[in-house]
Amino acid sequence: MYRYDEFDAAIVADRISEFRDQVNRRLSGELDEEAFRPLRLMNGVYLQLHAYMLRVCIPYGEINATQLRRLGAIAQRYDRGYGHFTTRQNIQFNWVALSDIPAVLEELAEVGMHAIQTSGNCIRNTTTDPLAGVAADEVEDPRPWAELIRQWSTFHPEFTFLPRKFKVAITGASHDRAAIRFHDIGLELAPIGGGEIGFKVFVGGGMGRTPRLGRLLRDDLPKQHLLSYIEAILRVYNRQGQRENKYKARIKILVDSLGVEAFRAEVDAEWEAMGRATIDVPEAEIARIQSYFVPQDSAPEDGGLAASRAITKRRASDPAFAGWLDANVHAHKVAGHAGVTISLKPAGGIPGDATTAQLETIADLAERYSKGLLRVTHEQNLLLPHVRQEDLPALWAALVAAGLETANVGRIGDIISCPGLDYCSLATARSIPIAQALSARFADPARLRDIGPITLNISGCINACGHHHAGNIGILGLEKTGNEAYQLVLGGAADETAAIARITGQGFSADAIVGAVETVVDTYIGLRQDGETFIETFRRVGVTPFKEALYGSVAA
Ligand code: HEM
Numbered sequence: 376m377y378r379y380d381e382f383d384a385a386i387v388a389d390r391i392s393e394f395r396d397q398v399n400r401r402l403s404g405e406l407d408e409e410a411f412r413p414l415r416l417m418n419g420v421y422l423q424l425h426a427y428m429l430r431v432c433i434p435y436g437e438i439n440a441t442q443l444r445r446l447g448a449i450a451q452r453y454d455r456g457y458g459h460f461t462t463r464q465n466i467q468f469n470w471v472a473l474s475d476i477p478a479v480l481e482e483l484a485e486v487g488m489h490a491i492q493t494s495g496n497c498i499r500n501t502t503t504d505p506l507a508g509v510a511a512d513e514v515e516d517p518r519p520w521a522e523l524i525r526q527w528s529t530f531h532p533e534f535t536f537l538p539r540k541f542k543v544a545i546t547g548a549s550h551d552r553a554a555i556r557f558h559d560i561g562l563e564l565a566p567i568g569g570g571e572i573g574f575k576v577f578v579g580g581g582m583g584r585t586p587r588l589g590r591l592l593r594d595d596l597p598k599q600h601l602l603s604y605i606e607a608i609l610r611v612y613n614r615q616g617q618r619e620n621k622y623k624a625r626i627k628i629l630v631d632s633l634g635v636e637a638f639r640a641e642v643d644a645e646w647e648a649m650g651r652a653t654i655d656v657p658e659a660e661i662a663r664i665q666s667y668f669v670p671q672d673s674a675p676e677d678g679g680l681a682a683s684r685a686i687t688k689r690r691a692s693d694p695a696f697a698g699w700l701d702a703n704v705h706a707h708k709v710a711g712h713a714g715v716t717i718s719l720k721p722a723g724g725i726p727g728d729a730t731t732a733q734l735e736t737i738a739d740l741a742e743r744y745s746k747g748l749l750r751v752t753h754e755q756n757l758l759l760p761h762v763r764q765e766d767l768p769a770l771w772a773a774l775v776a777a778g779l780e781t782a783n784v785g786r787i788g789d790i791i792s793c794p795g796l797d798y799c800s801l802a803t804a805r806s807i808p809i810a811q812a813l814s815a816r817f818a819d820p821a822r823l824r825d826i827g828p829i830t831l832n833i834s835g836c837i838n839a840c841g842h843h844h845a846g847n848i849g850i851l852g853l854e855k856t857g858n859e860a861y862q863l864v865l866g867g868a869a870d871e872t873a874a875i876a877r878i879t880g881q882g883f884s885a886d887a888i889v890g891a892v893e894t895v896v897d898t899y900i901g902l903r904q905d906g907e908t909f910i911e912t913f914r915r916v917g918v919t920p921f922k923e924a925l926y927g928s929v930a931a
C-alpha cells in the first residue's frame with residue numbers, strides 16, 4: 376500500500392481548516408446555499424433529498440483495516456451506523472450533519488483519508504481492478520500508475536475547473552474488472568510490441584443520458600509518457616469542451632463531435648508542442664512509487680498442494696462452501712493464495728451498505744487473513760487480496776458466523792444500484808427497493824449457481840449512476856405520468872467485451888419489474904447451449920426472443 380508523506384498530510388490539514396471556516400460561514404448564514412455549493416463540492420459534500428452527503432475518497436479502492444475501522448466509527452458517531460460503498464471504489468455517508476463534517480474530515484485525516492476531488496468538475500479518484508497486484512491474469516500491477524495519476528491530478532491548477540467531472544480507470548489485466556471503457560479515460564497495460572508493456576488509451580466513454588464506449592486513441596503509448604499524454608488529452612478537452620451546456624460538457628460529446636481521428640490529431644499536436652519532459656516524471660520517481668507496492672505473498676513450500684487437496688475434499692462434501700468458492704474466491708498470482716470477495720449484497724439487503732459492526736468484523740478478518748489490506752470493488756463489495764488457501768475454511772466459518780457469507784459475486788444477486796429516490800434529489804424512481812426485491816427473489820443458492828455469471832444494474836434516473844447501460848440486464852427507473860416505471864435494457868457489458876445495453880420496449884411497474892427480470896432469465900435458461908453464459912446466449916440469439924417473452928410476439 377502507498378504511504379502518504381508529510382506533503383499529503385499538510386495539504387489535507389490545510390484543506391480541512393479552510394473548509395471548517397466555509398462551513399461556519401454557511402451555518403451562520405453568511406453564505407447562502409448557492410455560494411456554498413462550489414465550496415462544498417470541492418470537499419465531497421453533496422446536498423441530497425433529505426440531508427447533506429459526504430463522499431470519502433478511497434484511492435484506487437485500496438484501504439487498510441485501520442482505515443476501515445475508522446469508517447465504521449464515523450458511521451456510528453456521525454451517521455446512522457452504516458456507510459455505502461460506491462461503484463467508483465469510494466464510500467458515502469448519507470446522513471452526516473453539515474456542522475459535523477469538519478470533525479469527520481479530521482478523523483479521516485488521522486488515518487490518511489480525505490474527501491478531496493470526490494465531487495465537482497475535476498479529476499476524480501482513479502479506479503482500478505480490485506485484484507490489482509494479485510490477479511492471476513495480470514500483465515502488470517496498475518496501482519503505481521494509479522498512484523502517479525493521483526499525485527499528478529491532486530490540485531492540478533489547470534484541471535480544477537474542467538467543463539465537467541472527469542473519471543479515469545486503469546487495468547493491468549486483459550480481463551477488465553474496472554469498466555475502463557465506460558470512463559472518460561480508460562487505460563490498459565498491455566504488450567505494445569518489442570517485448571515492451573505500455574498503455575492502450577481509450578477516451579470518451581461514459582454513462583449518463585448519452586452512453587458511449589471509450590474509443591481507442593492509441594494502443595502503443597510508452598509507459599514513461601503516461602502523464603504528458605493524458606495531460607494533452609485534458610488540455611484539448613479543457614479548451615474545447617462545451618462548458619455552456621451541462622448535458623454536452625463531458626469529453627464523450629467532444630469526441631463525438633470532432634470524430635476520433637480529429638480528436639487524436641488535436642491531442643497529438645498538443646502533445647508535440649507541450650514540452651513533455653517537464654511533465655513526465657523520471658524513471659527513478661516511477662521506481663520509487665513502485666517500491667511501495669512490493670508483492671505481499673510468497674508461495675508455501677509445497678506450492679500450496681496440501682491446502683488445495685484439503686479444499687477439494689471439503690468442496691466435495693459441502694455444497695455451501697463449494698458455492699462460495701466458485702463465486703467469491705478468485706485466482707491469485709502466487710500459488711497457495713486467493714483473493715476473496717466479501718459480498719455486501721445479502722438477499723433483500725441494500726447493495727453496497729455496510730454497518731459499523733460489519734466494517735469492524737471485516738477489518739478484523741483482513742488483519743487475520745489478508746495482511747490487514749482490503750479493496751473496494753466496482754461492484755460495491757469488499758475484497759481481501761492476500762488470503763492463504765489453507766485459511767479459506769476458517770475464513771468461511773468466520774464469515775458464516777458474521778452473516779457475511781453470501782455466495783453471489785458475479786451472480787444475479789450481486790446487483791449494482793444507485794441510491795435512487797430514497798436519497799437522491801435528481802431521482803425519478805426508487806432503485807434500492809427494486810434491488811432488494813430482486814435479490815430476495817433470486818436468493819436460492821442452487822438457482823444462483825444455475826443461472827451463472829450475469830450482471831444486473833439499476834439506476835434511479837437517466838444519469839445512470841447505477842450503470843444500467845452496462846448491465847447484462849439493466850433497469851432504468853423513470854417517472855411516467857406520476858407513477859414510477861422501470862425500463863428494461865439487455866445486453867450491456869462492462870468488461871473487455873464492453874457493450875451498451877438495448878431497450879426492450881415499454882417500461883414495467885414497480886410490481887411487475889421483478890417478474891419481467893425473471894422472464895428474461897427463464898428465457899435465457901431455455902435458450903442457452905453448452906454452458907453459455909447469459910451474455911453469450913444474448914449475443915447469439917439477439918434481443919427478439921427476449922422481447923417476445925416479455926411482450927408477446929406482436930411487439931417483436
Ligand atoms: C448523491 C447522489 C448523487 C447525485 C446527485 C449524482 C449526480 C449525478 C449526475 C448529475 C450524473 C450525470 C453527470 C454527467 O453525465 O455529466 C451522475 C452520473 C454518474 N454518477 Fe452520480 N450522483 C449521485 C450518486 C452517485 C453514486 C452513489 C454513485 C456510485 C458511485 C454515482 C456514480 C455515478 C456514475 C458512475 C455516473 C456516470 C458517469 C458517466 O456519465 O460516466 N453517483 N451522477
Ligand code: SF4
Binds near residue numbers: 793835
Ligand atoms: S442515477 Fe439518478 S437517481 Fe441514481 S444516484 Fe444518479 S442521479 Fe441519483
